[in-house]
Amino acid sequence: GEDVEQSLFLSVREGDSSVINCTYTDSSSTYLYWYKQEPGAGLQLLTYIFSNMDMKQDQRLTVLLNKKDKHLSLRIADTQTGDSAIYFCAERASGYSTLTFGKGTMLLVSP
Amino acid sequence: NAGVTQTPKFRVLKTGQSMTLLCAQDMNHEYMYWYRQDPGMGLRLIHYSVGEGTTAKGEVPDGYNVSRLKKQNFLLGLESAAPSQTSVYFCASTEPANTEAFFGQGTRLTVV
Numbered sequence: 001g002e003d004v005e006q007s008l009f010l011s012v013r014e015g016d017s018s019v020i021n022c023t024y025t026d027s028s029s030t031y032l033y034w035y036k037q038e039p040g041a042g043l044q045l046l047t048y049i050f051s052n053m054d055m056k057q058d059q060r061l062t063v064l065l066n067k068k069d070k071h072l073s074l075r076i077a078d079t080q081t082g083d084s085a086i087y088f089c090a091e092r093a094s095g096y097s098t099l100t101f102g103k104g105t106m107l108l109v110s111p
Numbered sequence: 112n113a114g115v116t117q118t119p120k121f122r123v124l125k126t127g128q129s130m131t132l133l134c135a136q137d138m139n140h141e142y143m144y145w146y147r148q149d150p151g152m153g154l155r156l157i158h159y160s161v162g163e164g165t166t167a168k169g170e171v172p173d174g175y176n177v178s179r180l181k182k183q184n185f186l187l188g189l190e191s192a193a194p195s196q197t198s199v200y201f202c203a204s205t206e207p208a209n210t211e212a213f214f215g216q217g218t219r220l221t222v223v
Contacts, residue, residue, distance in 0.1 A: 004153075031210055042216040043154075043201065050210075088153060096161050097142055097205055098169065099212060101153040 006089050006102035013110055018079045020105045022072040022089030029091040032065060033099070034074045037086045046074070046087075076107075084109045113137050117202050117215035124192045124222045132187040132218050134202030142205050143185040144169075144212070145177065147198040154201060160185055192222045 003025045012018045024032070033048040049056045049063045049072070056063045062075040076083055089102040118133045134143065141162050146154040146169075156169030160179040174196060176188045185204075189196060199219050205212040 008151075043214045045211055048210060090154075096159060096167070097207060097209075097212065098144065098156055098159060099146075099154070099203075101146075101155070103151055103153040 004089055004091055004100050004102040006105045008103065009106050009108070011108045011110065012079050014079060014081055016079055018076040018083070018107055018109075020074045020076075020087050020089075020107065022074075022102055024070050024072065024089070024091045024100075026091055026093065026100070027070065028094045030094050031092040032072050033090040033092065034061075034063065035088040035090060037088065037104070039085075043088070079107075079109050081109045081111060083107060115202055115204055115213050115215040117200070117218050119218060120216065121219050122221070124189075124220065126193060126222060128192050129188070129190050130192065131189075132200055132202075132220075134185045134187070134204075134215060136183055136204040136213070138204060138213065139182070140204035140206050140209075140213075141182075142207065143179065144203045145175075145185065145187045146201045146203065147171065148201060148217075149198050157187065194222045196220065197222045
């Protein structure tokens with residue numbers, strides 16, 4: 001079955017880069033996503049990457065996809081305290097667009 | 112610009128009570144989904160629907176029923192609530208050709 005794994009916690013200092021990693025198992029995934037969730041809030045789509053790409057950059061965010069190893073990463077440059085949140089990796093199945101989420105990585109940014 | 116609206120936002124139920132969560136979307140999307148989020152578990156798919164009148168089971172369907180009588184609405188029912196159903200419930204919708212799923216703001220349900 002499908003499974004998405006993430007490390008649970010990352011702590012960085014303001015101004016540093018953060019790298020959040022994710023591995024997935026479904027080789028038929030069409031899209032891979034990164035969502036951000038602040039305390040008590042809903043899900044905010046940060047970025048996504050199509051499965052035939054290996055990199056996507058969007059302002060401070062860089063997504064790297066290694067399809068051979070089924071490894072996805074999200075790099076946040078110049079991390080700010082406002083980036084403190086839980087980050088979810090998700091893969092989208094090719095059938096009915098259902099999403100399988102990782103358990104989330106809590107990013108804590110200290111001043 | 113309503114998008115996906117969930118009703119209610121908060122609810123406390125006693126064990127054994129029933130309730131229905133409503134998800135409404137105004138984007139004419141074919142696909143709709145119900146997920147639950149528990150601490151340390153991420154989001155897990157409960158049920159989904161790929162069109163009016165259709166429903167299918169997801170990863171954790173037990174204890175829930177759904178209906179999609181109208182294209183814009185997807186209802187999630189708990190017939191006899193249990194404490195294990197304490198969770199935050201998210202609804203989402205999308206189209207097959209879309210890259211993005213649109214999520215509601217969530218319903219926080221506590222079963223005591």
